[in-house]
Amino acid sequence: MSTFDILLQHVEHQPEKAVTIYGGHETSYLQLTQMARRLGGYFRSKGLKQGDVVALLLGNSDMFVTCYFACQAAGVSVLPINTRLAPREIEYILNHSRAKLLVYGQEFNETVEELMPSIPLIQHFIHVEGPETLRGTSIGQAIHESDEVAVIPFQDDDTAVIFYTSGTTGKPKGVMLSHKNCKAIAKMWREAMDLEKSERVLIVAPLFHCAAAHVFMLPTIQAGGTLVIEKGFSPKQTMEAVQRYDVTLFFGVPAMYTLLLNQPDLHTLHVPHLRMLTYGAAPMPYELIKKVKQIFPQAKVQNLYGQTENAPGATTLKDPHALSKVGSVGQPLPGCQVRIVDDEGFEVPVGEVGEIIIKGPHVMKGYLNNPEATALTMREDWMLSGDLGRMDDEGFLYIVDRKKDMIIRGGENIYPIEVEEVLFEIPAVLEAAVIGIPHEIYGEVPKAYVVIKDGNGLTEEEVIAFCEKRLAKYKVPFHVEFLDALPRNASGKVLKTVLRQQEGV
Numbered sequence: 384m385s386t387f388d389i390l391l392q393h394v395e396h397q398p399e400k401a402v403t404i405y406g407g408h409e410t411s412y413l414q415l416t417q418m419a420r421r422l423g424g425y426f427r428s429k430g431l432k433q434g435d436v437v438a439l440l441l442g443n444s445d446m447f448v449t450c451y452f453a454c455q456a457a458g459v460s461v462l463p464i465n466t467r468l469a470p471r472e473i474e475y476i477l478n479h480s481r482a483k484l485l486v487y488g489q490e491f492n493e494t495v496e497e498l499m500p501s502i503p504l505i506q507h508f509i510h511v512e513g514p515e516t517l518r519g520t521s522i523g524q525a526i527h528e529s530d531e532v533a534v535i536p537f538q539d540d541d542t543a544v545i546f547y548t549s550g551t552t553g554k555p556k557g558v559m560l561s562h563k564n565c566k567a568i569a570k571m572w573r574e575a576m577d578l579e580k581s582e583r584v585l586i587v588a589p590l591f592h593c594a595a596a597h598v599f600m601l602p603t604i605q606a607g608g609t610l611v612i613e614k615g616f617s618p619k620q621t622m623e624a625v626q627r628y629d630v631t632l633f634f635g636v637p638a639m640y641t642l643l644l645n646q647p648d649l650h651t652l653h654v655p656h657l658r659m660l661t662y663g664a665a666p667m668p669y670e671l672i673k674k675v676k677q678i679f680p681q682a683k684v685q686n687l688y689g690q691t692e693n694a695p696g697a698t699t700l701k702d703p704h705a706l707s708k709v710g711s712v713g714q715p716l717p718g719c720q721v722r723i724v725d726d727e728g729f730e731v732p733v734g735e736v737g738e739i740i741i742k743g744p745h746v747m748k749g750y751l752n753n754p755e756a757t758a759l760t761m762r763e764d765w766m767l768s769g770d771l772g773r774m775d776d777e778g779f780l781y782i783v784d785r786k787k788d789m790i791i792r793g794g795e796n797i798y799p800i801e802v803e804e805v806l807f808e809i810p811a812v813l814e815a816a817v818i819g820i821p822h823e824i825y826g827e828v829p830k831a832y833v834v835i836k837d838g839n840g841l842t843e844e845e846v847i848a849f850c851e852k853r854l855a856k857y858k859v860p861f862h863v864e865f866l867d868a869l870p871r872n873a874s875g876k877v878l879k880t881v882l883r884q885q886e887g888v
Contacts, residue, residue, distance in 0.1 A: 384456075384537075384539075384562070384566065384787070385455055385534065385536075385537040385541075385543070385774075386452075386455040386562050386565040386601075387419070387452060387455035387534055388457045388542045388566075389565075389566065389569055389604055389605045390402070390412070390415065390416055390419070390452050390599055390604055391416060391500060392532075392805050392840035393437075393604075393607045393729060394412050394413055394416050394697045394739065395861075396577075396607075397412055397413075397580070397607060398411060398412055398413035399411050399413065400412055400607070400609070401578075401609045402415050402448075402584075402609060402610065403415065403445040403610045403611075403612055403818070404607070404609060404610070404611045404612065404628060405444055405445035405612045405646070408464065409659060410445050410449075411413065411438045412607075415448065415452065416452075416460050417531065418441060418449050418453075418526050418857070419449055419452035419453040419455075419456050420453070420531035420532050420534070421453075421454050421525075421527075421529045421532075421638070422453035422456075422457075422522070422525055422526050422528065422529065423453040423455075423531075423532035423534075424457070424471060424529040424530045424531055424532040424678075425520075425525040425526070425528070425529040426453065426454070426457040426530070426532075427457050427527060427532050427654050429484065429507050430505070430506075431457065431459050431484060432458075432459075432460065432481055433458040433459065433535070434458075434459070434541070434542070435459045435460070435483050435484075435493065435539075435562055436459065436460045436461075436462050436480050436481060436482040436483060436484075436545065436577070437450070437454050437459050437460070437461055437482065437485075437486065437884070438463075438464055438476075438477055438480065438482040438484070438486070438487050438505075438668070439451075439462065439463045439485075440460040440464050440466060440473070440486070440487040440488065440491050440494070440495070440529065441463070441487065441488050441511060441590075441591070441886075442466055442490065442589070442614060442615070442804075443587075443589060443590050443612050443613060443614050443615060444488075444511070444612065444614070444831070445612060446511050446522060447463075447590045447591075447612075447668075447672050448590075448600065448610065448612075449522075449526075449685045449819065450486050450522075451463075451544075451590075451596070451600075452841065454543075455543060455562075456532050456534050456838045458535055458537060460542045460543060460544065460545050460559075461543070461544050461545070462476070462480055462482055462545045462547075462557075462749070463544075463546065463590065463592075463596065464476055464545075464547070464591060465490075465589070465591050465855070466591060467546070467589075467855045467856060467857060468855045468888070469793070469852075469853055469854050469855050470494050470497050470498055470854065472555070472854075472855065473494065473498065474498050474502060474555070475555065475836075476547050476557075477487075477498070477504070477505060477556060478501075478502060478504060478742055479500045479555075479557065479751070480545060480557055480751060481504050482504065482505060483504065483505065483506050483507065483539050484505065484506065484507040484508070484509070484634065485502075485505050485507075485508050485509070486507065486508075486509045486510075486511065486517075486520075486522065487509075487510055487511070488511050488512065488513075488564065489510060489511065489512045489513025489514075490749050491548070492510070492513065492517055492518070492598050495508070495518060496518070496691045496771045499518075499826055507519065507520075507802070508520070508546060509521070509522050509525055511788050519610045521688035521827065526574070537562055537735075538562075539561060539562055539563035540562075540563060540748065541561060541562055542559045542560070542561055542748065543561055543562045543564070543687045544559075544560045544565060544597075545557045545558065545560070545564050545591045545751055546560070546592075546691050546715075547560055548690075548692070548796065549689045549748065549789075549796055549797065549798045549801055550553075553569065553736050554754055555749045556751075556753055557750055557751030557752070557753070558593075558691045558692055558747050558750060558751075558830075559750065559816045560694055560747055560748070560750055561747040561748050562563075562595075563744055564694050564744070564748070565597065565607050565694070565812065566661055566745060567600060567693075567694070567718065567744035567745040568570060568597050568598075568601065568602075568693075568694035568741065568745040569597070569601035569604075569605040570602075570605065570718075571580070571598070571600045571602075571716040571718055571719075571745060572597075572598050572599075572601075572602040572687075572696060572716070572719055573602040573603075573605050573606050573834055574716075574717050575696075575699050575716050575717065576632065576659065576685065576699075578602055578603060578604065578608060578632075578662070579606055579607075579608065579728070580605035580606060580607035580608055581753075582603055582606055582608030582609065582631050582632060583608065583609045583611055583628055583629055583630050583631045583632070583656070584608060584609070584610055584611065584630070584631065584634075585598050585602045585611045585613065585621070585624055585625060585630040585632070585634075586600065586610055586611065586612050586614070586634070587613045587615060587616040587621055587633075587635070587639075588634060588636075588794065589615070590612075591701065592794075593691045593694065593695050594634075594663065594664070594687075594689075594695055595634070595693065596685060597694050597696075598634070598663075598689070598695065598696065599632075599634055602713045603721045606787060611624060611628045611630055612704050615699060616635070616639055616886040618639075618645070619646060619647050620745075621633075621639075621643065621784060622646060622649070623653075624793065625652070625654050626652055626653060626654055626658060629656040630654070630656065631656050631657060631658050631659065631822070631887070632657075632659045632660075632661065633657065633659075633660055633661070634662065634663070634687075634795060635661075636662060636663065636664045636665055636794035636826070637658075637662055637664075637667040637668070637671060637768035638665075638667050638793045638794070638824050638825050639668070639673055639827055640660075640662065640667070641670060641671065641823075641824060642670075642824070644674055644678065645673070649678065651782055654679070655681065657679060657681065657682050658681065658682055658683065659682055659683045659684075659702075660675060660679060660682045660683070660684050660685070661684075661685045661686070661687055661824075662684070662685075662686055662687070663686060663687035663688060663689075663770065663794075664791055664794040665791050665794065665826040666710065666782075667686070668708045670707065672705055672706060672709065673706065674683060676705070676706070676828030677739055682738075682857075683701070683702035683705075684702050684705040685699060685700065685701055685702055685705070686705070686713055687697060687699050687710055687712075688709075688712035688782070690768060692746065692747045692766055692768075693741050693743070693745055693747065693766055693768075694745040694746070694747070695721075695742050695745050695766070696719065696743075696745055697712075697715065697716065697719060697721055697780075698712045698713040698715050698716065698721060698780050699712075699716060700712055700713030700714075700779070700781035701713065701716070702753070704779070708779050710781055711775075711779040711780060711781050712780050712781070712782055713777055713779060713780065714778050714780070715780075716743075718743050718745075719741065719742070719743040719745065720742060720743060721740070721741055721774075721780060722736070722738040722739075722740050722742075722765075723736070723739060723740075723772060723773060723774050724737050724738055724740055725735055725737050725738075726738075728762065729755070732774050733774055733775065734773055734774070734775065735773060736768070736771055736772065736773045736783050737771065737772070737773070738767060738768065738769070738771060739768040739770045739771070739772045739780070739782075740762075740765045740766060740767050740768060741766045741768055742764055742765045742766065746761075746764070746766045746803075747761075747766070749761060750841060757844055759784050762840065766821060771783045771790075772780055784817075787840060788879065790817075790827050790828075791821035791826060791827055792817070792822075792826065792827055792828050792829065792831050792858075793824070793825040793826060793857065795855075795857045795858075797829055797857065797858050799816070799817035799829070799879075800856060800878070801817065801854070802817045802829055802850070802858055802859075802860060803815050803816065803817050803831075803853065805849070805853045805854055806831060806833060806850070807848070807851055808849075808853070809841070809846065809849055810836075810839075811835050811836055811840070811841045812833055812834070812835065812836070812841070813834045813835060813836045814833070814834035814868070814869050814877075815831060815833050815834070815870050816831070816832045816877050816879060816882060817831050817832070817834065817860065817884055818830055818832075818879050818882050818886070818888070819831065819860070820861070820886045820888060821886075821887075821888065822861070828831060828861035828862075829858065829859075829860050830860060830861060830862045830863075830864065830886070831860035831862070831863045831864070832863075832864050832865075832866050832869060832882060833846060833863055833865050833866070834866055834867065835865060835866070836868060841865070843862070843863040843865075846860065846863045847859060847860060847863065851874045869882075870882065874888060
């Protein structure tokens with residue numbers, strides 16, 4: 384069975400039921416299946432074969448879902464790309480993955496044209512919306528002119544999806560998830576959130592991220608429910624969508640809930656169907672959880688924890704413990720094993736801090752074209768998370784620190800090395816270090832510390848402008864502080880702990 388079967392299983396029993404609602408337009412399970420198989424047929428007609436890669440440079444829409452399942456039908460690997468990345472970051476991903484076909488939204492036409500000289504491996508282009516003059520074939524034409532592909536048998540270990548995640552080396556790593564991984568994570572989250580056919584799940588988080596795609600899209604479809612897809616998050620529009628479409632479940636990062644609860648007309652909402660509010664990517668303060676439960680008393684609050692490398696899924700904190708276990712990310716998902724180990728790989732006693740390691744049928748195959756990084760992350764089927772945590776005597780997991788120095792800005796992961804490498808490209812920069820500092824809305828934002836070479840001048844505005852041309856907007860330093868020297872230990876290593884202490888972190 385392939386990931387496509389998650390969709391296909393419902394066609395016989397509820398063909399006319401809406402699987403997606405986007406912009407007021409409903410697509411049924413039968414329609415999505417037919418379109419996905421036709422688009423998969425187009426991929427095949429262009430010579431793509433099992434194991435080839437189709438990249439998606441798409442924002443949230445019903446067509447994202449169609450493209451995702453078209454790849455599963457055709458036996459090619461789907462590669463959703465973070466649309467917030469800078470062109471040169473997208474270029475690296477396309478070339479490293481050796482993608483052969485790119486599906487892109489019209490809003491990314493300029494990016495595609497800019498990249499053309501440097502992405503020679505892309506043989507075919509499909510554009511979603513926009514004039515026929517855009518590069519490649521329109522998705523409507525590709526679907527209309529193709530026959531439905533015959534879904535061929537797949538091996539469980541064949542790569543279904545590739546998500547690129549930022550790495551500590553500065554270069555993104557392609558996480559390969561198999562059909563087995565995708566089916567397993569869909570089942571895990573469907574059970575963990577008690578998803579039913581009556582579900583209407585609102586998706587405002589980007590589908591190019593593993594969380595929206597695999598914690599909500601796949602489990603909802605596996606349950607036979609409906610996805611209500613919005614282009615993005617806007618406090619007012621999000622709450623209007625919850626009310627208009629009788630949404631039953633919503634996911635947001637803590638920053639989204641802060642903005643939602645500040646809406647002046649929140650008390651006028653009538654949302655009796657809303658049964659669950661989920662959050663992840665960053666801790667939610669006690670007072671914020673309390674306020675969410677006060678305003679939406681009928682809805683359960685549930686925390687989700689996982690990483691791209693585990694599809695993503697490790698633990699969940701369910702509603703009965705939302706306030707009594709504040710700071711915890713919950714207990715392991717069904718079928719998932721979680722341990723806390725020391726540097727030698729031995730399990731530590733209850734309450735002691737160690738590295739969180741994860742095992743289960745949802746854990747990745749490995750990193751694409753990167754056996755060295757795979758070997759460092761995978762140990763005898765256990766995935767080393769890089770997060771430090773502790774387990775209490777009831778089996779609840781607490782994240783203590785991020786071993787990898789990662790910054791989480793409004794749900795987006797940032798590795799300091801990525802920003803530091805760009806800072807070192809500035810001719811006047813001698814040294815640079817980046818840490819995360821607290822932010823009221825985004826949770827964390829990157830701050831850069833820069834040492835300027837003798838005889839050179841540089842301003843904060845110049846540093847930020849330089850970074851804006853080379854990095855995704857969310858990775859650009861929020862602040863820049865100039866120092867005479869970076870704090871270092873006796874071995875010469877930069878002491879970021881000192882910088883954090885100066886910021887009160």
